[in-house]
Amino acid sequence: MENTARITEKRTATAWKKPVSYNLQKKTRPTEAIIQAFLLFCGVVSILTTLGIVLELGKEAWLFFGDPEISVISFLTGTEWQPKIGKFGVLPLLNSTLITSVIAIVVALPLGIATAMFLSEYASPKMRSILKPILEVLAGVPTVVYGYFALTFMTPLLRGIFGSQNVDVYNMASAGLVMGIMILPLISSMSEDALSAVPRSLREAAYGLGATRLETALQVVLPAALSGIIAAFIIGVSRAVGETMIVAIAAGSGPNFTFNPFNAAETMTGYIARISGGDLSYNTPDYNSIFAIGLLLFLITFGLNILSRAISRRFREVYE
Amino acid sequence: MEDMNQPSKYVIETRGLNIFYGDFQAVKDISLQFERNRITAIIGPSGCGKSTVLRAFNRMNDFVPSAHATGEVLYHDQNINHPSVDAVQLRRLIGMVFQKPNPFPKSIYDNIAWGAKMNGFRGNTDDLVEETLRQAALWNEVKDNLKKSALALSGGQQQRLCIARALAVRPEIILMDEPCSALDPIATLKIEDLMRELSQNYTIIIVTHNMQQAARASDYTSFFTMDTDRAGIMVEYNETSLIFTKPKDQRTEDYITGRFG
Structure with missing residues (x-):
């Protein structure tokens, strides 16, 4: 008891008093969430860009190979x-x-x-x-x-x-x-x-x-x-x-x-x-x-x- | 001139050795003699320049751009600090075991063979590997896995491999820079037994933080501490048994009784 009293006294002696809360309920921390979402967004954008490029290349290449006079084999092996x-x-x-x-x-x-x-x-x-x-x-x-x-x-x-x-x-x-x-x-x-x-x-x-x-x-x-x-x-x-x-x-x-x-x-x-x-x-x-x-x-x-x-x-x- | 049939009692000797890192003097005026086929320990608190002195004996400080030394380190009547001394040749005669086990990322076999071949070994490598691994008390544990990566070994085994690797190049002196500081007590005892074994054929100089280790494993002990400029100085040098029972200097006594450092 005596000890506790002394510690409390010491605390009040300093200018800063730590707010003590024993409520351990989960809190929402909006800044954390926003930053996390932003970082995720940046990552997703770069992945989507890559996917978009591949899709566009694939689509146009599909049109090219869809031409009845062109085959993948002749494309890859032709020397002219x-x-x-x-x-x-x-x-x-x-x-x-x-x-x-x-x-x-x-x-x-x-x-x-x-x-x-x-x-x-x-x-x-x-x-x-x-x-x-x-x-x-x-x-x-x-x-x-x-x-x-x-x-x-x-x-x-x-x-x-x-x-x-x-x-x-x-x-x-x-x-x-x-x-x-x-x-x-x-x-x-x-x-x-x-x-x-x-x-x-x-x-x-x-x-x-x-x-x-x-x-x-x-x-x-x-x-x-x-x-x-x-x-x-x-x-x-x-x-x-x-x-x-x-x-x-x-x-x-x-x-x-x-x-x-x-x-x-x-x-x-x-x-x-x-x-x-x-x-x-x-x-x-x-x-x-x-x-x-x-x-x-x-x-x-x-x-x-x-x-x-x-x-x-x-x-x-x-x-x- | 030294007579090769009657080699001097001391294999390495320093006279007034000073080592600097830039303007900072790391060790001051060290004069020590190391006796042939004995184990000499250098003990002292952190930062007192023990390792710096040890690394001066095979010129490893050359790789620290700011380091330079004055005074003499005599080895076979030559001052190895002299610019004309070939540090590569010196390191072939004075081997080193480091604080952290540092095997090459090669097989156990190649770890030993590499240094020996570089040093001109042209005999049967299989025999050499077996012989040095036996000397390092590692053979029985690794004989079936010589092609395995050395990094798969435990820390204590790695350190004994590093000792074997140093032995394979047939040095005269083995410098050990806190060789057990990363090892558990059982591995430490194995290394200490090994040192005792090796001291029949090699001169060993060991830097250690561990006073018990110095007391157990060495014949001579040198105690270093720092002076007021934080430069390392040698306080006392004597037979190990005397250093630990009847230290002459108060600072030594304070250190070994645990009142300092």
Whole structure:
């Protein structure tokens, strides 16, 4: 009793008195509810948008494939894309998309991982604080600028090296190389995150056994960061496959089926960009074909995303 | 020059060692000798620079950009703080076991084989793995699962694997930085027994928070504390039995009787 009295006295002595209520009945807290509803709404909007895009693509693609003269098989296996004479074989477009993307990845992956490795394992904090913003600037350049960079810098360079009779004015190599420069910051920054996330204790374990910096970086840190690097690689590929402006400007505008990267060949995205800018009437097979291509592109990037998720999940929990 | 047939009694010796992090002096004027094939414990309150000193012995502080050391750490008549010393080679001779078990995310087998191969081991790896796992008193628990990920082991097993991994590169000295602080008492006792076993062939220097551990497991004990600038200083260094029964310094007595730290 005496104790309680003293505590009460102490309480009243301070300016603030805590309102005590023993009513444990559930209360409604309107602000909480409103904010929660708003957040849910934002999430739902993005899901609905995605669904809407898929539905629209699917609907128009359905119209395209509904044409009795066009079949999914001939679309996927045909080697000629001549809408004027009713030939809708997507392989030439797909082929040049793949070639430009492969060139881009061949440039961006090794350079990106090397950059990431340098930033995470070798660079001093000062060096990193200079290099990272520069890389981020590279990521912020509009792709149309990259497109003209390919056309007015990379193409003349390639023509100078390999001879202008061998290299077309519009060509896949130039577009692919510049696309590689474009996705380089993406790959290097994602890989750097993956490398930096490897616990310091693992590096110390390696150094403690007498490993050099290179041995530690290549044989301990890199394998431990592999899942993140694979994810970076796949996102880089999706980015390259979906890139439009660079290839539209620099890769050419004829759907050629060629494996020579120095030739001009239109990519899927390049074709879509060109056609949508022209004056095609609605509901012609030409017009609908861009939705079929769009759907195919969507399926490719969607597949790559699923793959990247599966891979990161598989390799996660490698450390700690 | 040291005569290889009659190695000096002391395997590592510090003279006036100071270590700084930037402008902050973390440890001040440490002079210590570590006797061959003995276990020496470094005890003291948190922040007194025990780990910093231990990490100076294999130049692990090199990876802390702001850290630098003055004074001498003598190992085979060479001051290892000298810029001409190859820290990689040094770490092949002075192994380390860390506070938190840190096995590589590889198989048990590869955890041991990796460091040994890097150190030039070209013999039968199977034999080496078995031998070092036996030395680390882990063989019987893992012999059927050598290809299993090391991360599937318990904390105590992981720590013994880390010890085995360090043994596989044939160091002369093993530095242990609070190797049991993340382990339960049973795993801790296993590690302590193991240290006793290993001290026949290796020199062990252990940093520990746990006074009972120092009392149980070490031959020599060095007590560190902080001075008024919060720099670590060495207060007393003696045989473990004497430190714990007849400490000469009041600060040591306060610490081991639990009145401080």
